[in-house]
Amino acid sequence: MNFIRRQLPVVIAFCFGVALWAQYYIPSRASNEALETFTGSWAIILAGCALILGILSAIHHHWTKIRLKRAGFGYSIVTLTCFAIVVLVGWFPIQWPGFAAVTIADGSFFDWIFLNVFVPLDATMFSLLAFFIASAAFRAFRARSFEATALLIAGCIVMLGRVPLGELIAIPGTNLSMTSIAGWLLNNPNTAAYRGILLGVILSQVAISLRILFGIERTYMGGGD
Amino acid sequence: MAEQQTPLQKMAYAILNLDRRIIFTLVFLCVTAPLIWPIGMDFTPTKEVIDAFDDIEALESGSVVLISADYGPSSMPETHPMYLALLHQCFRRGLRPVILTLVPSGPGLANRGLLDVLESENPDGSLMYPGLTEGVDYAFLGYKPGGTAVMLGLGQSFITTFPNDYDGDATSKMPLFREVSRLGDCKYIFDIASVGYPEFWVPYAAERENVPLSVCCTAVSAAQYYPYYQAGQFKGLVGGMKGSAEYEQLVGMEEILGKIPPATNGMDAQSVVHILIVLAIIVANFFFFVSRRWEASEGGRA
Numbered sequence: 001m002n003f004i005r006r007q008l009p010v011v012i013a014f015c016f017g018v019a020l021w022a023q024y025y026i027p028s029r030a031s032n033e034a035l036e037t038f039t040g041s042w043a044i045i046l047a048g049c050a051l052i053l054g055i056l057s058a059i060h061h062h063w064t065k066i067r068l069k070r071a072g073f074g075y076s077i078v079t080l081t082c083f084a085i086v087v088l089v090g091w092f093p094i095q096w097p098g099f100a101a102v103t104i105a106d107g108s109f110f111d112w113i114f115l116n117v118f119v120p121l122d123a124t125m126f127s128l129l130a131f132f133i134a135s136a137a138f139r140a141f142r143a144r145s146f147e148a149t150a151l152l153i154a155g156c157i158v159m160l161g162r163v164p165l166g167e168l169i170a171i172p173g174t175n176l177s178m179t180s181i182a183g184w185l186l187n188n189p190n191t192a193a194y195r196g197i198l199l200g201v202i203l204s205q206v207a208i209s210l211r212i213l214f215g216i217e218r219t220y221m222g223g224g225d
Numbered sequence: 226m227a228e229q230q231t232p233l234q235k236m237a238y239a240i241l242n243l244d245r246r247i248i249f250t251l252v253f254l255c256v257t258a259p260l261i262w263p264i265g266m267d268f269t270p271t272k273e274v275i276d277a278f279d280d281i282e283a284l285e286s287g288s289v290v291l292i293s294a295d296y297g298p299s300s301m302p303e304t305h306p307m308y309l310a311l312l313h314q315c316f317r318r319g320l321r322p323v324i325l326t327l328v329p330s331g332p333g334l335a336n337r338g339l340l341d342v343l344e345s346e347n348p349d350g351s352l353m354y355p356g357l358t359e360g361v362d363y364a365f366l367g368y369k370p371g372g373t374a375v376m377l378g379l380g381q382s383f384i385t386t387f388p389n390d391y392d393g394d395a396t397s398k399m400p401l402f403r404e405v406s407r408l409g410d411c412k413y414i415f416d417i418a419s420v421g422y423p424e425f426w427v428p429y430a431a432e433r434e435n436v437p438l439s440v441c442c443t444a445v446s447a448a449q450y451y452p453y454y455q456a457g458q459f460k461g462l463v464g465g466m467k468g469s470a471e472y473e474q475l476v477g478m479e480e481i482l483g484k485i486p487p488a489t490n491g492m493d494a495q496s497v498v499h500i501l502i503v504l505a506i507i508v509a510n511f512f513f514f515v516s517r518r519w520e521a522s523e524g525g526r527a
Contacts, residue, residue, distance in 0.1 A: 035377065036378075039380075041385075043374030043377070043378075044370070044378065044386070046371075047371035048371075050370070051329075051370045111333065114333035115337065118298060119301070119333070120298075121298075122297055122298035122299045123299060126300065130252060130256070131249045131253075133502070134502050134505060135245045135248045137502050138243065138502075138506070138508075141509070141510075143510050152506065156503045156506060159502060160500070162444060162464075162465065163467060163495050163496040164266035164467075165496040165499070165500065167269060179269075179271075183271065186447075187451060190451055194452050195452040
């Protein structure tokens with residue numbers, strides 16, 4: 001039992017990790033076929049299973065909340081009801097009255113739900129961000145230090161430079177406009193800083209990958225070590 | 226202490242403690258007013274967007290372009306106009322787009338957008354792109370979970386990765402996929418994304434299969450993709466609604482649609498809201514420093 005819980009996942013991770021790493025450097029037909037088998041079936045099936053696991057986990061979470069009548073359980077009822085309706089109309093080939101097509105095709109009930117319920121709700125959630133960003137900028141964006149001041153000035157320039165108005169705000173007697181200054185900021189200091197961050201992230205990814213391959217990093221198994 | 230405040234001090238503290246509902250109302254007005262009464266500010270396309278446009282223009286007629294529509298309704302105003310403009314450009318140039326999505330909320334919008342473009346009409350009422358056949362001139366593969374696994378799978382075969390298209394038709398029976406069997410046979414990849422997929426398209430698809438890649442992303446993500454653009458890993462970079470508006474201008478969407486296209490229409494509202502936020506930051510900082518000076522001098526006197 002201990003072997004299945006602790007050692008087998010490490011062995012599987014090591015074998016698949018090394019195999020896929022080696023595959024990248026072996027441009028043979030057998031190597032490509034192995035990759036095709038892995039990506040064309042195994043990896044996609046695993047990803048599908050992960051999706052199912054996510055759905056089951058969400059259902060379990062909301063069902064438990066409803067069963068125990070925890071605070072806000074009414075929202076969970078709405079969530080599960082909507083989930084059930086969308087699965088019903090999207091999965092089963094039913095000709096709903098008033099809709100021309102079945103299942104998920106254009107003109108179906110599912111398509112109607114997506115375009116008339118999901119799209120406006122999702123867009124509304126995201127558009128609320130504009131209101132909160134404006135409020136947060138007003139309240140919290142203070143030039144308290146040199147770094148905060150630099151960030152604040154750069155942020156204001158990029159905000160003005162990334163809209164048509166930025167082309168109209170120019171320094172007299174020069175070719176410099178907010179748009180060109182914003183472009184310089186994005187192409188030079190921003191890129192230099194982000195490239196450094198990227199290199200750091202990728203090197204740490206290599207380190208983490210090696211730790212996982214050699215069984216040093218085991219937190220993905222859910223335990224401490 | 227409150228009795229000793231001058232009118233200027235009262236105003237400063239009132240502004241610093243402004244009810245957020247007033248800010249929300251100002252934002253609302255700044256968004257809606259330009260949409261109702263457009264200003265029509267001009268803008269010039271940037272090099273990053275022109276590079277992407279020119280690459281697509283330079284492709285030979287009949288070339289297959291893989292479009293990954295990795296966005297949902299939340300980022301629709303920034304990315305969907307770009308998707309529509311790109312499809313118009315592809316069909317006008319005789320290119321054959323193969324569309325897929327790696328996000329679950331993507332297929333509905335991508336399918337709707339494709340149908341909108343296919344149903345586009347000329348001013349005389351005739352179809353803008355007549356005679357296009359699914360599976361021959363274009364294909365919509367829909368959604369597949371897996372992200373990078375799907376990208377790797379496409380490098381091996383379209384048919385095994387997507388046995389059926391969005392409508393459930395077998396891809397193996399489509400002439401398009403008999404001719405273009407794998408990602409390496411495509412001439413271009415265009416990822417329109419609101420999520421972090423563009424950086425995965427580089428190692429798992431574009432560089433592996435030696436296919437050029439351009440990216441359209443949200444404005445907030447654009448800054449992080451400049452290193453890829455400068456390194457040539459992204460041939461073009463279309464950032465946010467402004468980038469989409471620039472692409473619309475290059476494609477000539479106003480002439481195609483006979484009205485101001487969506488991203489261009491949003492530019493005025495975005496301009497006004499950005500001015501509001503910048504002004505809010507300046508005003509808040511001014512009164513913040515003034516109030517700090519007052520408090521310091523009062524503390525000194527005490």
